[in-house]
Amino acid sequence: MSRYAHPAGPRHADVLPEEHPPAPPEDLHELDPRVWPGSAQRVDGELALGGVGAAALAAEYGTPLFVLDEAEFRRRARDYKEAFGGIGADVYYAGKALLTKAVAKWVHEEGLKLDVCSGGELSVALAAGFPAADLGMHGNNKSEAELVRALEAGVGRIVVDSFDEIDRLERLAAERGLKPSVLVRVTTGVEAHTHEFVATAHDDQKFGLALSTGAAERAVRRLIDSPHIDLVGLHSHIGSQIFDTAGFEVAARRVAEFLARIHTELGVTLSELDLGGGLGIAYVPGDAPLTPKAIAENLVSIVSRECRAGGLPVPRIAVEPGRAIAGPAGVTLYRVGTVKDVEGIRTYVSVDGGMSDNIRTALYGAEYTCVLASRVSGAEPMLSRLVGKHCESGDIIVNDLYLPGDLRPGDLVAVAATGAYCYSMASNYNHLPRPAIAAVRDGASRTIVRRETEEDLLRLDEG
Structure with missing residues (x-):
């Protein structure tokens, strides 16, 4: 047995009575197609993505490295x-998942629209040449400068989130002789089955205007009466990392009832319904997300049924997948720095990144799949914890995983499904420069976001 291998048998339960780590997989080097990009494969034992080997990527771009297929x-x-x-x-x-100029161009070339939620994201979209008419803009606290930029650029849809924003937008639109198309973000009281900090449709939270308090209805009445704003529909978002459409069904029923009430009491038929995003992906082999086709059929069936019951025409539906597109396309490469055996418990594998490039484990208790990327090994599996290099005990990337017992400093490991909410939430904690993003395709790679340097950090520090 390797000195790093986890003790077998009853000792496992004795030393970790509460954590119950998973049993080791049958194959430590397997690349489950539900989790990894379609191009992921082993070439002479080494992980390759988009036809480019992990070692070559690390040598050219350094580590940590976001690789986007x-x-x-x-x-x-x-x-x-x-x-x-x-x-x-x-x-x-949903650009908040991952947005760069290259990503915006891919989105446009594939015929999708783009949702942004800040002036910075709007700047990236416009710099990429994305048509403003195909942009939607979110945000619970859009500044006056952000709204001015959205109005003057001709952003196609603005999702209003508060009465203060309605006041602000109405004034700015009137000053410019414009009439923006808006949707009201409605909180339906439906909460998806997910972590409380990313569930966004319960009433006691910062997003939207609640149906239950009458705030949503007051906002609709106000917007209908405005000569400077064109109210075209409603927006509802119920959470994140959702694997079924049960929550959407309840939310859609409540929104459809609201649409019917608007139609009956105010004589207005709103033509659009945006059901938001939050559609889940597989981070670990046990995850089972729905296909886009199944999601589309279910949502249309739900909305159609509820609208028919209310005697309404079916509005034009919109959805906002972000993670579901970017997440599985991304893989993070790290280089192992230390391998520390905590006798009888687990082995701590420290890599050259951490919570500055993936905060999701610390924030949400996120789970990930990780493999040895630079080679294959016949060593016994060792129970491991993949951790970063930051001065924080919560700097954990993967809580419980099995890696080969002969893992050593200098090895490369790869973490799957990191294309969404990793780079976009990255920080410079401990003054670590943020990693590069390299795109791979057909055996070639290119930089789409260059690695930050210490000089970049010092350039902002005026002393």
Whole structure:
């Protein structure tokens, strides 16, 4: 047995009575197609992505490194476009998941619209040449400068989130002689089955205007009466990492009832309904997300049924997948720095990144799949914890995983499904420069976001 191998038998339960780590997989080097990009494969034992080996990527771009499989990203975008476009629905890629100029261009080329939620994201989209008319803009606290930029650029849809924003937008639109198309973000009281900090449809939270308090109805009345704003529909978002459409069904019923009430009491038929995003992906082999086709069919069936019951025409539906497109297309490469055996418990594998490039484990208790990327090994599996290099005990990337017992400093490991909410939430904690993003496709790679340097950090520090 390797000195790093986890003790077998009853000792396992004795030393970890509460954590119950998973049993080791049959194959430590398997690349489950539900979790990894379609191009992921072993070539002479080494992980290759988009036809490019992990060692070559690490040598050219350094580590940590976000690797984005362009073909996988585009395929997933097309899957959503085909599934929803075929039923007359709109697909907005949620830029908050991952947005660069290259990503924005891919989204546009695949026929999707784009959702942004800040002035910075709007700047990236416009710099990439994305048509402003195909942009939607979110945000619970859009500044006056952000709204001015959105208005003057001609952003197609603005999702209003508060009465203060309605006041602000109405004034700015009137000053410019413009009439923006808006949706009201409605909180339906439906909470998806997910972590409380990413569940966004219960009433006691910062997003939207609640149905239960009458705030949503007051906002609709106010907007209908405004000569400077064109109210075109409603928006509802119920959470994140959702694996079924049960929550959408309850939310859609409540929104449809609201649409019927608007129609009956105010004589207005709103033509659009955006059901938001939050559609889940497989981070570990046990995850089982729905296909875009199944999601599209279920959502249209739900909305159609509820609208028919209310005597309403079916509005044009929109959805906002972000993670579902970008997440599985991304893989993070790390280089192992230390391998520390905590006798009788587990082995701590420290890599050259951490919570500055993946905060999701610390924030949400996220789970990930990780493999040895630079070689294969016949060593026994060792119970491990993949951790970063930051001065924080919560700097954990993968809580419980099995890696080969002969893992050593200098090895490369790869963490799957990191294309969404990793780079976009990255920080410079401990003054670590943020990693590069390299796109791979057909045996070639290119930089789409260069690695930050210490000089970049010092350039902002005026002393």
